[in-house]
Amino acid sequence: MSFDKIFDSLTLPNGVKLSNRLMMAPMCDDSANQGKVTAQQLSYMKSRATNVGIAVTGYAYVNDHGIQVEGQLSASQDSDIDGLSKLAKAIKSSGAKAILQLSHAGRESGISAKNGKMIYGPSKMVFPWLDYEVQEMSLKDIENLMEDFKLATRRAIKAGFDGVEIHNCNHDLLQQFFSEYSNHREDEWGGSLTKRMRLPLTVLRAVKDEISYFSDENFILGWRISPEEIHGENIGYLVGDMLEQTRHAIEIGIDYLNVSLSGGLNYDLDSKPQGYEKSFAELFKELTDDNCLLYIGAHVHQPEDIMKVINETDGVYIGRALLLDANFTKKIREDRTDEIIASISREQLTQLGLPDRLVKNYLQPDQYQKGIPLPGL
Numbered sequence: 031m032s033f034d035k036i037f038d039s040l041t042l043p044n045g046v047k048l049s050n051r052l053m054m055a056p057m058c059d060d061s062a063n064q065g066k067v068t069a070q071q072l073s074y075m076k077s078r079a080t081n082v083g084i085a086v087t088g089y090a091y092v093n094d095h096g097i098q099v100e101g102q103l104s105a106s107q108d109s110d111i112d113g114l115s116k117l118a119k120a121i122k123s124s125g126a127k128a129i130l131q132l133s134h135a136g137r138e139s140g141i142s143a144k145n146g147k148m149i150y151g152p153s154k155m156v157f158p159w160l161d162y163e164v165q166e167m168s169l170k171d172i173e174n175l176m177e178d179f180k181l182a183t184r185r186a187i188k189a190g191f192d193g194v195e196i197h198n199c200n201h202d203l204l205q206q207f208f209s210e211y212s213n214h215r216e217d218e219w220g221g222s223l224t225k226r227m228r229l230p231l232t233v234l235r236a237v238k239d240e241i242s243y244f245s246d247e248n249f250i251l252g253w254r255i256s257p258e259e260i261h262g263e264n265i266g267y268l269v270g271d272m273l274e275q276t277r278h279a280i281e282i283g284i285d286y287l288n289v290s291l292s293g294g295l296n297y298d299l300d301s302k303p304q305g306y307e308k309s310f311a312e313l314f315k316e317l318t319d320d321n322c323l324l325y326i327g328a329h330v331h332q333p334e335d336i337m338k339v340i341n342e343t344d345g346v347y348i349g350r351a352l353l354l355d356a357n358f359t360k361k362i363r364e365d366r367t368d369e370i371i372a373s374i375s376r377e378q379l380t381q382l383g384l385p386d387r388l389v390k391n392y393l394q395p396d397q398y399q400k401g402i403p404l405p406g407l
């Protein structure tokens with residue numbers, strides 16, 4: 031099978047060219063020091079961003095009420111810009127477009143809770159898996175959140191990133207507002223579908239305006255979504271609602287849509303929403319079509335998996351395959367696919383050039399091994 035199509039260049043709606051169809055998936059490496067970029071992150075990101083068109087960082091929090099995990103990146107202060115500049119430079123030196131992912135974890139902000147910060151979400155609620163209280167965001171908190179996303183975007187621009195991606199997925203605060211499970215507000219920020227999508231779309235518009243004001247049309251705006259949210263009997267939202275939200279996001283003007291098929295979901299390219307004849311990929315491709323690029327991935331470990339995805343999308347994101355093998359994409363390009371590391375032992379894990387804290391967390395059974403396991407571990 032020829033894999034040439036993987037290395038076709040792509041053009042974003044803003045005219046920016048990407049060298050190929052591959053995206054390094056956003057992956058938090060748990061290795062920032064109090065939010066600041068570390069040397070290990072620089073070498074790790076540089077090694078993995080080689081031979082991909084676009085590389086997205088792990089999620090960076092926009093304020094100190096929104097920190098989910100130890101070692102997460104910060105884009106919440108001007109003093110972060112120096113380290114972020116080094117990170118952007120490291121990624122760009124490997125030839126990829128450097129994208130900073132921006133997030134607020136809302137109710138999932140366990141580290142902020144540990145730091146004694148007030149934890150908020152759309153509504154005051156008790157969640158069985160959390161050992162702290164979640165308060166309802168006030169209108170002032172919402173106003174501050176918009177400002178924090180704008181300031182974080184400005185920091186990404188100053189740091190020399192090629193773009194930002196908004197983390198509107200994987201149970202983050204923006205998704206919590208969209209979800210009927212967690213949003214019980216009766217004001218203009220909750221209730222009907224239009225009101226539930228107001229917060230994520232207002233953040234998107236604020237970031238878009240900030241980009242127009244402080245950068246030029248070359249700055250890339252990405253939007254990551256989870257297509258559904260289902261907690262057993264409790265439905266946060268189904269794909270029909272997310273298709274509607276995405277239509278609006280496209281109208282506001284995104285350069286690419288990144289559909290997360292993990293993060294509480296365990297879907298792959300062929301997964302179809304209940305009651306639909308079409309797969310998630312087909313449904314979102316109909317929307318993005320000529321309007322913006324579509325990236326989907328999940329469980330992509332071999333070039334054949336990539337080919338399957340890009341037959342239905344524009345691009346593919348690659349997560350764990352790049353953790354296992356820094357030369358994954360190089361080996362495909364050089365037709366050495368039989369050398370790809372597809373599975374590893376616990377001993378090998380320490381020799382892959384991954385940041386120490388990420389390795390340590392992978393070796394703990396209750397951490398990533400449970401949620402997003404590495405093959406072989």
Ligand SMILES: Cc1cc2nc3c(=O)[nH]c(=O)nc-3n(C[C@H](O)[C@H](O)[C@H](O)COP(=O)(O)O)c2cc1C
Nearest residue numbers: 055056057058088089292328329330348349350402
């Ligand atoms: C260690 C690790 C950290 C992750 N951190 C993030 C993150 O910061 N933001 C995000 O949107 N997704 C995150 N993800 C999800 C990945 O982007 C991706 O969707 C997932 O790993 C499935 O793709 P894969 O099968 O190619 O690994 C993370 C995944 C892993 C393995």
